[in-house]
Amino acid sequence: MRRRRVIVPFFISHQGCPHACVFCDQQRISGESGSLPASDEIRDKIAAYRASAGETTVEVAFYGGSFTMLPLHQQRGLLAPLQPLRDAGQVSTIRLSTRPDALGPAVMALLREFRVSLVELGVQSMDDAVLAGAGRGHTAADTTRAFSVLGDAGIAAGGQLMPGLPGDSPNGALSSLHRLLAHNPACLRIYPTVVVAGTELAARFRRGEYLPLTLGDAVALGARLLHKALLAQVPVIRMGLQATDLLSGPHGVIAGPYHPAFRQLVESELCYDLLRRLTAGATGAVTVRAHPSRLSDAIGHQGSNRNRLGKEGIVLERLIPDVTVAPHDLAVSFSGITRKGNIMTDLHYPETEAHHG
Ligand code: SF4
Incomplete structure (x- = not known):
C-alpha cells in the first residue's frame, strides 16, 4: 500500500526580505505572521503531526517569505533541530522556498550541510520587463543561475509562476513556462496574480493602472499551462492561492482571479475541452465514463461542464x-458510438494564441 505523504508546514513571513514586490503582503498571503519558530516549537509540531497522522516519517516544508534571505544564524536555527530527526528517520525531506537571487555560496553551503532536499524558487516570470514591473529585483538570468547551482549541489529545484503580473500576457506566461520547463523543475506552483488590499498592486488597480486577469481568462490560461506541464511530466503541486480567512475577508483579495477551488476549475476546463472534442457531431443523450477521481472534473465545478455543453446542444445524460478508465482519459458513448480520449495526448492547444473556452 502506498504511504500517505504528511507535510509539516512552517510559515516564514515577510521577515528578512528587503524587497517590496508589488503584489506582496506576506502576512495575508501566508495567513500567518509573527516570529520564527523556536527549536522546541519545531520539534513539538513535528511530533504532533506524526502522532495525529500515525506516520513514522513526515516531510517538513518552510513556506512563504524568502528563507535564504534570513540571517544565516536564523536559517541554522530552523534547520538544525531537523537534523537528529532526519537521522532517526522521522523527517524524510526538507523543502523551502526562496528568491532565485538568494543562493550565494554561504547559503548553498548551509543548505548542503543541513541536507535540504528541495528549494522552490519564486520565479514568477521569465520576462525581465515583467519582473522589473513587479518590483521583483531579480532577472530571468538569476533563475537560470539558481537552477544551475542547486543542480550542482544535488538539491532538487521547483518553480513558482505568477501569470497576470503587470505587463504580462497569456503568451508571455506560456513563454515563461516554456523557459522554466527547459530547466527540468522538480515541481511547479502556479498562482495567477490577485490584488491584495494594502499592496502596491492594489494602489495601481485603484488608479486604473493595472487590470488583473478575469477568472475565466485565468482558468483558460491555467488549463493551457497545466496541459503543457503535464506533457513535460512536471508535477503541478498547486494552482491558485490557498484559501485563508484573511484572503477571503474584506481586507484580503480585492480583485483578480481568486477562487478557493481554482485547481478544480482548471482541471474541469481540460475535461470540457476534451468532452467537446469527443462529442463533436453527437446527437441525443451522451454517456460519459471517467475514473472516479476524475468524475467531478468531468461534470465541472457545480455542473458547469454539463451546463456549457448543454448550451451547445450536447446532453450529458449519464x-x-x-475504474477501468485511466485518470487522464474520458470515454463517451452516444448513438451506438464510443470514443475515448486522453487529456494529455488528445488536446492540442496552439503554442502562442490565447485560448478562450
Ligand atoms: S521577495 Fe517574496 S517576501 Fe519579499 S516582497 Fe517579494 S514576494 Fe514578498
Whole structure:
C-alpha cells in the first residue's frame, strides 16, 4: 500500500526580505505572521503531526517569505533541530522556498550541510520587463543561475509562476513556462496574480493602472499551462492561492482571479475541452465514463461542464465512475458510438494564441 505523504508546514513571513514586490503582503498571503519558530516549537509540531497522522516519517516544508534571505544564524536555527530527526528517520525531506537571487555560496553551503532536499524558487516570470514591473529585483538570468547551482549541489529545484503580473500576457506566461520547463523543475506552483488590499498592486488597480486577469481568462490560461506541464511530466503541486480567512475577508483579495477551488476549475476546463472534442457531431443523450477521481472534473465545478455543453446542444445524460478508465482519459458513448480520449495526448492547444473556452 502506498504511504500517505504528511507535510509539516512552517510559515516564514515577510521577515528578512528587503524587497517590496508589488503584489506582496506576506502576512495575508501566508495567513500567518509573527516570529520564527523556536527549536522546541519545531520539534513539538513535528511530533504532533506524526502522532495525529500515525506516520513514522513526515516531510517538513518552510513556506512563504524568502528563507535564504534570513540571517544565516536564523536559517541554522530552523534547520538544525531537523537534523537528529532526519537521522532517526522521522523527517524524510526538507523543502523551502526562496528568491532565485538568494543562493550565494554561504547559503548553498548551509543548505548542503543541513541536507535540504528541495528549494522552490519564486520565479514568477521569465520576462525581465515583467519582473522589473513587479518590483521583483531579480532577472530571468538569476533563475537560470539558481537552477544551475542547486543542480550542482544535488538539491532538487521547483518553480513558482505568477501569470497576470503587470505587463504580462497569456503568451508571455506560456513563454515563461516554456523557459522554466527547459530547466527540468522538480515541481511547479502556479498562482495567477490577485490584488491584495494594502499592496502596491492594489494602489495601481485603484488608479486604473493595472487590470488583473478575469477568472475565466485565468482558468483558460491555467488549463493551457497545466496541459503543457503535464506533457513535460512536471508535477503541478498547486494552482491558485490557498484559501485563508484573511484572503477571503474584506481586507484580503480585492480583485483578480481568486477562487478557493481554482485547481478544480482548471482541471474541469481540460475535461470540457476534451468532452467537446469527443462529442463533436453527437446527437441525443451522451454517456460519459471517467475514473472516479476524475468524475467531478468531468461534470465541472457545480455542473458547469454539463451546463456549457448543454448550451451547445450536447446532453450529458449519464456520468459513470469507471475504474477501468485511466485518470487522464474520458470515454463517451452516444448513438451506438464510443470514443475515448486522453487529456494529455488528445488536446492540442496552439503554442502562442490565447485560448478562450
Ligand atoms: S521577495 Fe517574496 S517576501 Fe519579499 S516582497 Fe517579494 S514576494 Fe514578498
